Amino acid sequence: MDANSPLLSIEHLSVRFGKTLAVDNLSLAIAEGERLALVGESGSGKSVTALATLRLVREATLSGAIHFAGVDLLQKSERQMRAVRGAEIAMVFQEPMSALNPLYTIGAQIGETIIWHDGVNAKQARMRAIELLERTGISDAPRQVDSYPHQLSGGQRQRAMIAMALACRPRLLLADEPTTALDMTLRAQIIELLISLQQDEAKQRGMAVLLITHDLNLVRHFAQRVAVMKEGRLVESGACTQIFNAPQHPYTQQLLTSRVRCQLAPVAANAPILLEANRLSVAFRTPLSGWAGWFSAGSLTAVKNLDLTLRQGETVGVIGESGSGKSTLAMALLGLQRVQTGLVKFNGQPLSNMTSTARTRLRAQMQVVFQDPYGSLSPRLTIERIVGEGLALHRPELSAHAQRAKIIAVLSEVGLEAAVLHRYPHEFSGGQRQRVAIARALVLEPRILILDEPTSALDVSVQHQVLSLLAQLQQKHQLAYLFISHDLDVVRAISHRILVLSAGEIIEKGLTEELLAAPRQPYTQQLLKALE
Known part of the structure; x- marks a missing residue:
């Protein structure tokens, strides 16, 4: 050369x-x-x-x-x-949970690469894996080296992927x-890490x-x-x-x-409150470290004394870093996560007082759209069956012809033609799959959509398309959205109000433009700074 x-x-x-x-x-x-x-x-x-x-x-x-x-x-x-x-030549992939083997520890996967290319023994490979994890900023590397991918946070998994890529000094x-x-703060950390590692390796x-x-x-x-x-x-x-x-x-x-923008309709002054949470807390039992962890457990409070209201035709944005409690909050509001203390009300009725039949009816009124449509849409089902699943459960009185008519109508609403009915998720782009996920939620004519990071994997132009679609659907059907995201640009575009979560608590809230123009809390200021 x-x-x-x-x-x-x-x-x-x-x-x-x-x-x-x-x-x-x-x-x-x-x-x-x-x-x-x-x-x-x-x-x-x-x-x-x-x-x-x-x-x-x-x-x-x-x-x-x-x-x-x-x-x-x-x-x-x-x-x-x-x-x-x-x-x-080494590669760091987009989604570490897909690239890492769930059956092997992080140390074993890094060590396998080192053993294969350098011919060292398992003990030497383990020590090298610990060094690499420490170098990529994973704290307590001697312990984390024995962790499985699902036991690490998103940022830790990406650092482990980088450590694996650097194992043979490419x-x-x-x-x-x-x-x-990753959220904005973690994105900045990973980029700074890549620059630092590249500069070190470039010298050698x-x-x-x-x-x-x-x-x-x-x-x-x-x-x-x-x-x-x-x-x-x-x-x-x-x-x-x-x-x-x-x-x-x-x-x-x-x-x-290009910046993500969409036209939001103002919330009517007399819009009723559809969803309300009062002093909501959610805790998880977690195993303690060491041998004691096999026989006893500690407690992690993911959501703490949280108050929230969501009105008809309103979008409330929930922002915060990974681990702040955003997704746990969503699952608790949907009734999919046991609430430790507090009260959740839908249309004025406490969820805790509802019968199982009433809860089933409620699920048709509160739908969710997840972050990764490729993961939430069954690869074995056609689009017709995916979108129609909810109808089969909640509207069994409809004939097959009537169900298909509703499916075609809702697909048309999200910008997809009837020709897609017999196709499968893998045949669509990311933006199209997210439209299918939205159609699946809308087919039951819900009053509330909980959207958990629905645009994080999409580029700016596709984000704009999806957000514009959501804004149009909200105006047409007077839907209420709880929009969970770590992307402040996206939240700014779609939300009337914002809640800022940190360690499970709301530390700041207010009207979108007012809060983002003059955040009071250092944590919110740090999130905004990560965008610069």
């Missing part, structure tokens, strides 16, 4: 899946020790480019060249590529949307990082150069300051100026 040659040089790369051209004649280079960001909307070909670099795209036709350290990876055999993956790190599912091995993301705020803080993709093509590239200060391509200009 020539001293002046780039570490990675992608030359006229095209990736085709059947008749679909996912990457079209892409040329891109990254130098040793460089931080390059590859940005674009969902479906632009970013992730396919990264997977093609590691020859991990299946059932695809690749053409062009991918030179790494002067050698064309497309000419290597599969056996030769196995020696490159992990040791020379020369190139591919980070594919490594912060998408010249490690470069290719960051794949649709989050332009992260790109501004991370990248030295930026490359912009649209529909499989590279439309613009240059120094980070140049791209942000003087973008040349209309698509780049559109990305930089």
